[in-house]
Amino acid sequence: MGTSTSTPLLHSHVTDAVKAPSLIRLSENMVLARFETLKIYAALGAVQALLKAGTVRPGDTLVDSSSGIYALALAMVCHRYGLRCHIVASTTVTPAIRSQLEILGATVDQMPPEENLRLDQHRRVARVQELLGSDPGMHWMRQYHDPVHCHGYAEMAALVRTALPDASLTLVAGVGTGASSAGLIRPMREEDPSARLVGIQPFGSVSFGSERFSDPEAIIAGIGSAIPFDNVRHELYDRIHWMTFHHAMAGTIALMRAHAVFAGLSTGAAYLAARWEARRHPERVHLVVGADTGHRYVEQVFTRHREATDAGTLAPTEITSLDELAPPWSAMSWARRGSAGPR
Template sequence: MYRSFAEKLAEPDLIDLGNGIHVLRFEVMKVTSVRAAVRDLLDREVVRPGQTVVDSSSGIYGHALALVCREFGLKCHIFASVAVDAAIRTQLKYLGATYTQVPSSGDDGLQHDQETRVRLVHTYLEENPDAYWMQQYHDDVHYIGYESVANTLVKELGSTGVTLVGGVGTGASTSAMSRYLRASGNDVRVAGIQPFGSRSFGSEAIPLDGFIIAGIGSGIRFANIDYTAYDDIHWINFDVSAAGCRHLLSTTGVFAGLSAGAGWQVARHIRRQEPDGGPVVFLAADPGHRYVDRVFPPDGPLVQDPEYRPRTISELSRMTGPWSTMHWARRPYDVQDDLPVVPVVPSSPRNAA
């Protein structure tokens, strides 16, 4: 028996979709990282019951933090992007969290939105010095929740030949999973997914074509990404991801969001390239409800989705839409700080900055 709803949500379902492809389906993926992070911070007395924790979110992190704070007796304030819809705002309200929704910049700018939200966090901390910043973009305390998920993969699929596919985001999913899988002796191959317009892997010069996919990309430097974790990177636009969502639903029954649609596209590409290869596992961070109007229009025609294929590149300057891929080869990378630097406040011994 689960002791709380958050505890249940922290455990994903591993589903065999056939042809050697599996999905790790989460209801709210960030609960996995947030619940373990908050418990660790409480255990080390970095935060205490009744204290306010604060962070920035484009959706599921804010929901996860509010849910976990409700469980452990903490207060919560979220600086929410324009992508946070009425369903999430309603849950924040009833979970007892407060939020400030940052108005649109007018150009759906990933860069501007994340930078603005983090600056507002700093202002909030100045005005509320007892509040604690969770630093989802910077602190790899968010890694520890994925250790049990990695252990499940090893138990179910063995310790050799696994390829993990998923959004890079803050790094606290694919970077974390690679750390724990490799520590267990599994030299897992990791394929990270980025939207165009993200700073993390050098696509910021290409305009972001769909704000709603921004949760897997970065508008500022994220300190908890382990760039050396990734064997391959795939830059994928909205149309490719949306087509993947529709194909995933119609062929497997899995109803999931844009990052899962992108993961399904990458997983199928890997299987086409290596039909006899080992298991391919992609992450589905959330269900598809937030994306119905743009991805699954209920009154739209059922059309054959185009068969997209990636363009393989050897250098970032050759990147182009709708889908480019590059053998990253676990190399380091430095994000160019041409924007004003948002200071990072070290918050725990696990901080990766």
């Protein structure tokens, strides 16, 4: 039961093999979209569009800043299309990811350790601008701002609709650059305007007004932002959950204990929020976006599993205004408002 006898696909490049998620039913109304690396869709869609438009050509150098999974995705896509790749890497990029980047032919500038991810992010952007000043022929991918990164996710939205054809869907995902949320929810709403979007944020992120807070252990680099991102379309979100590192860790460990899924910290945070939402809306199917595997969180999260709080004991504080926002876990109806949100 649960096995398939269909003939496996033969792929011409690894990017086609790893881009689609595995869809795993976690409960009656909760499904996990588990990726090896979510950002393959973003990088593939963007590079294919740029090549088609003639904006870049084989042999050109693509440059961008990344905390990890976009860097690897972009390097893989550059490998596929004969493009050069230069990554300005966050201090959080692991030796394993850096080694893969270098083997794929990417050149890497890795930022030295900073007091917090805000300083790390500012330094990375400054370094990209420095590189562009010295070599105007580089193409800055601008994953945080260029909507071309949203295009590739339409393919995933179609896969989800095929797998869950009659479901009233709620997408639960880390906000991050905003590209995956926008790229998924827009085609979903073309089919069903009632499809909901729940975004996850760490404390300290500017995207949804928590920049006045600091979480010293926060390494959820892929779901928050120290600078405004144009690809974050606030008017698409129905609900926002903010949580600390320790709550995201609790969700990550709970996901593995309950379902044997080894996934990253942003996936654990989304899982924790989705459990809460799913209990309150049993009529809807909650699709949890699992952006990457747990490999880069082994030391910070998985080896500390005995420290993890029981996720079943955790609950958010429901707020109605950003003025009420407070750690360790707050949740609010955003109601598809603009960037200012409710105050």
